Every structure is written in structure tokens, then in C-alpha cells.
Amino acid sequence: MASEAILQAFAFVWGAVWGSFLNVVIHRLPRDESLVRPGSRCGACGTPIRWYDNVPIVSYFVLRGRCRACRAAYSPRYMLVEAACGVLTLVLFRATVLPLDPETFYAGALAWLWYQVFLYALVAITFIDLEHTFIPDEVTYPTIAIGLLGGFLLPGRDGFEQLWGAVGGAGFLLAVIGIGWLLYRREAMGFGDVKLLAMIGAYLGWRALPFVVFASAIQALLAAAAAMIYRRVTGHQPRLLMTLGEVDDKFGVEDEAPDHLREKAALPYGPFLALAALEGMLFGGDLFWRFADHLARWLFEATS
Numbered sequence: 001m002a003s004e005a006i007l008q009a010f011a012f013v014w015g016a017v018w019g020s021f022l023n024v025v026i027h028r029l030p031r032d033e034s035l036v037r038p039g040s041r042c043g044a045c046g047t048p049i050r051w052y053d054n055v056p057i058v059s060y061f062v063l064r065g066r067c068r069a070c071r072a073a074y075s076p077r078y079m080l081v082e083a084a085c086g087v088l089t090l091v092l093f094r095a096t097v098l099p100l101d102p103e104t105f106y107a108g109a110l111a112w113l114w115y116q117v118f119l120y121a122l123v124a125i126t127f128i129d130l131e132h133t134f135i136p137d138e139v140t141y142p143t144i145a146i147g148l149l150g151g152f153l154l155p156g157r158d159g160f161e162q163l164w165g166a167v168g169g170a171g172f173l174l175a176v177i178g179i180g181w182l183l184y185r186r187e188a189m190g191f192g193d194v195k196l197l198a199m200i201g202a203y204l205g206w207r208a209l210p211f212v213v214f215a216s217a218i219q220a221l222l223a224a225a226a227a228m229i230y231r232r233v234t235g236h237q238p239r240l241l242m243t244l245g246e247v248d249d250k251f252g253v254e255d256e257a258p259d260h261l262r263e264k265a266a267l268p269y270g271p272f273l274a275l276a277a278l279e280g281m282l283f284g285g286d287l288f289w290r291f292a293d294h295l296a297r298w299l300f301e302a303t304s
């Protein structure tokens, strides 16, 4: 249907525009700057960026990734965030609103908006954590609230399943931090990760938690291995990988880790939780049960 094609084009553009706003959030929120004033400026020369040079995705290619005034190169991250938000918002639109049906249209559109809050929060958290190694409460707290609100108010959802998801997610990582503290006398991960897994549980429900925890841990291990190979081969320190000592210095930890621990590799865990949550959101439902089933069988066989 022609109208479906037009709506899908709209969904993509709508997502790309939100991606453009997320770039502002990712840059300014960790620096405690206002999200609305002043308007976008070139980071190198300070020239205000005009509206026709601020079109999501398109402007990056028109200007070949450079400032019109001073020709300073912009990071392709801005364009990639816009493109990713456009594509993922479109995917969510197809899953919630299409095929068009007057009976379900408004409920579908509401679910679409509700999932977008989750998607954009995951994107903002990923890039803020990668750059600054912390997860802002300004993102996690409201998203937890909106997630739970949707669980109780949107049709066809189970609010308690999501409430237990939030409680279980936070409780699990708090237990991990507690055990890490007993073993190493230091925090194995930040409290930002605790709030992030609570946020993921508040949206995807408690059934998603085993999948999200395992998928994020495996992908984080793979990324750490790839980063170490990269460092070994090129001699460059990849930005993803830090040592525990660097993390301690950054946060001004007084009671520093012993030397043999200071050299251990550390990497931000938030982006991997967010990635696993995204995979869960897009392929979830069945996947969670199949995963939990396999895990339970494997554990049962391993212990019997």
C-alpha cells in the first residue's frame, strides 16, 4: 500500500531527527550543559550551524563531514547515530504499527512511541558510557518510570512482569557488586550499570534478564579479546580498553587496587548491556524462553 510506504518513510525521518537530538544529549549532558541553548555550533570554530546544514544524515554527506566555515572534520559518529536511530525506529514501527488496521492503529502507535523512549535511552547511554565511562541517572530514572507506566497502562502488557524485571535486574547486579567487593575489595562495576539493568528489566520484563546478562557478558568478552589483539598487533591502545588503574585515577579512587590488579583490563559494560537489550527487544519473546530453557538444561546436565 502506498500509504504504508509513506508512513515508513516518515518513521525513518522521525527517528533520524531524534538521533540528531540524541547527538546533542550525548555531547552536552555529561558536560552539564543546557540541551536547548545555544543552538548547534561547530566544535572547532564556534560558528552556529544553520538549519540547512543541520539536516540529519544528509548534511554530513553534502558537507563531506566538514564544517562549512572552517572545514574542520566532524566525527562520523553524529551521522551514524542519526542513521541508526532512523533504521531502528523504522524497524520498531514495522513491528508495532504495521500492517495498518484501524482497529489496532492507535494502540500500535502508542507502543511505538513507548519503545522509542527505550531505544533512544539505550543509544544515549551507549555513547555516553563509551566516552565518559558513566551512565547518567537523568536517562535511567525517567526511562524506568516510563517503562513501568507502559507496563501497567498499555494494552496487552503485564506490569508486574516488568516491575519484577526492574527489581530483579537491579538486585542481580547489586549481588554481583557485593560478591566482587568481598573478593577484591573493589566495585566490579558501577551503580550506573545496576540502574541500566533495572531499566532494561522495566521494559523487557524479568524473563529477558538471563538472556541480557549472558549475551552482554559474552559480547563484552569478545570485544575485550578483539581490543587486546588490536593492541598487540598495532601497538595502539584502543579507546574501548582501559586498565583498572586508569579507571581508578579517572574517578579519583583513594584506595587504589594493588599493582597486579591495576594492570587488569577494564571496559565500560553499559554499551554491552544496551546492545543485548536491543537484541532482546528486536528478537525477544520466544528467544528468552528458548534461551532460559537451554540454560536450565545445560546447568542441570552439568551438575547431575
Ligand SMILES: [Zn+2]
Residues within 6 Å of the ligand: 042, 043, 044, 045, 046, 047, 067, 068, 069, 070, 071, 072
Ligand atoms: Zn567550524
